[in-house]
Amino acid sequence: MSGTRRITYREAVREALREALTRDDRVFLMGEDVGAYGGAYACSLGLLDEFGDDRIRNTPLAESGFTGAGIGAALGGMRPIVEIMTINFSLLALDQIVNNAATIRHMSGGQFSVPLVIRMATGAGRQLAAQHSHSLEGWFAHVPGLRVVAPATVADARGMLWTALQDPDPVVIMEHATLYNEEGDVPEDEDLAVDLDRAAIRRAGDAATIVTYSANLKKALAATDELAGEGIECEIIDLRSLRPLDDQTIMTSIAKTHRAVIVDEGWRSGSLAAEISARIQEQAFYELDAPVERVCSVEVPIPYPQHLEQAAIPQPHAIAAAVRKTLRR
């Protein structure tokens, strides 16, 4: 039996980058301030000295340009990792991601794959206001041709990058900005690769199913601690993959609990939560003992003051309340 060791999410990302750069000569990291600065969230700190500026490739502020260059380099046989500082900045690269990375394989009749990994920081909670705090994961998860994953745990942050790099198609890794300082256990010496196809059950229970992803896993766990005190044992599903969705794990759980609460930091309208809710109605309608509940962000641009920011995003008490509602308690 191997042991575990405790590291931060940031260290896990950095270790994963180092491992990828070491194992595969074709891998390089490219993005704004990934070099001397060490990455906006310090994920690549020290890697420039280790791997040099060819492979830790600092870019100008040109999201569309360098993301497109990542696509081109992937077509040219490299395995680029493009870091986009925040998901809000990724909107400047959407043309390349949606019109090129996601289309080229299908549009070329299967002649070209785009083995590109794009990492970006997402989400609210750091008082960075309305242009650095949004959760647009659902937008990316809407697009055929992309794979979208969201590591919620330190172990997943450590393992998902390598798995993503083995994927022949573009993978977008969503890293919630509030997670970088979180500590967690990773296996000491096992193969760290993570299965990207399956959601993970983070807590077993039979009262209700909470479906969530990324940083909201922590909030869901806090909510279930509160509910456990009331004798309500919830099951928590961490989606891990936002596209494709692991319907089977969700429906199997609902067949057991007959109740579903979806927690999503995206805005409610047209959200990933809406998609999951629809799939539950389509695939498990007769299993349900209560309407599906959703806990999403309030439909406002995320504001700067802490009390307003926190009021805008999902919170453990709201998740607990939604679970009670499905139980009519």
Place this chain on the structure above:
Amino acid sequence: MSEADDRVHLTHEHALHLLREMTRIRRFEEKCAELYSGSKIRGFLHLYIGEEANAVGVMQALTEEDAVVATYREHGHALARGLPMNEVMAEMFGKASGSSGGRGGSMHIFSARHRFYGGNAIVAGGLPLAVGLALADKMQGRDRVTCCFFGEGAAAEGEFHEAMNLAALWKLPVLFVCENNLYAMGTALARSESNTDIRAHAAVFGMESEIVDGMDVVAVEAAARRAVHAVRRGEGPRFLETRTYRFRAHSMFDPDLYRPKEEVEEWRKKGPIVRFTDWILGTRLVHPDHVAALENEIAEEIGAAVAFAEEAPWEPVEELTRDVTTPRGAEVTA
């Protein structure tokens, strides 16, 4: 590479080759326009007629190892690059035997074996791809050039400037070819650019550039050879602006109301094919019988391509979702 490689050796064979390539594109597209009217080809159809000297001239300077990135007006580039006419015509029809399996149509011709990376219908969207392809070559120490075609309309897009900066900053082996046909759809250059000197954009990034008469195939070939050799020598990216003109409307939906008929007629008089033909006949480099024979060969090739496309199968609807992502276990092309 010696300086001698920069020169165009205009032998009888080469002159005939240039004329044949331009004429193949011209006659192919004339046939496409006819087939469009007959509803065999649908969607957008952007004809290159009038601009043939650009693709044909530039392709002479490239090797099979080099890469080409083009726009939605790319039939000419695909043919000049060596994609079989049958496959290109079948792609126009949307048939499974087309160069992209019929999936892309007129605007999205791809061919892995010709290193032809589309067929991009987002103006300036191909420039960052070209930068990345060149980056991959540079990082892997390969002696290859990526040639990226686009129109002058692209100069208004942010991606144009981002990509040009990256290529110059990282000294990447890219040849940027701006086919300046004076109109972005219906908007004249002076109505969209504060500075109509497109080449000035290259200078901003410290990129060497050249302007060439895009109606003169020999001049284009010579300029492309100079530029490609400089890129291949490791001197970083080069920028070529070809001054050209499209004789037809922007697409089949365009009523062509934004430019005077006289202007089109003036340009037609200096058309690349008529001008080159007159010259090679005048200098007796080529005999009129050769030109007539060439036209016959091309007519046969086009007839065969249309028949091929007509007979080619449609992709079964069952395959609609194939290749959205790579099938597990499949060989990765890139």
